[in-house]
Amino acid sequence: PLMRQVPGFVAYYWVDAGDGVMVSTSVFQDRPGAEESISRAADFVRDNLASLLPNPPEVMAGEVVASA
Known part of the structure; x- marks a missing residue:
């Protein structure tokens, strides 16, 4: 639900x-x-998961170059 609200x-x-x-x-x-x-x-x-994660999340972004 969190992501569905993002334009x-x-x-x-x-x-x-x-x-x-x-x-x-x-x-x-x-x-x-x-x-x-x-x-x-x-x-x-x-706010909700930090205490459950042994390592911080790694974030990456990029363009889709192929799909099927």
């Missing part, structure tokens, strides 16, 4: 990569939406 939201995925590694991917129509989602996610993690 330009397209999709959100949460992946269990194994060995305690989790990966989330958000897709937005434009960079401003992606940047807003990063801000909201950082606030959510800080």
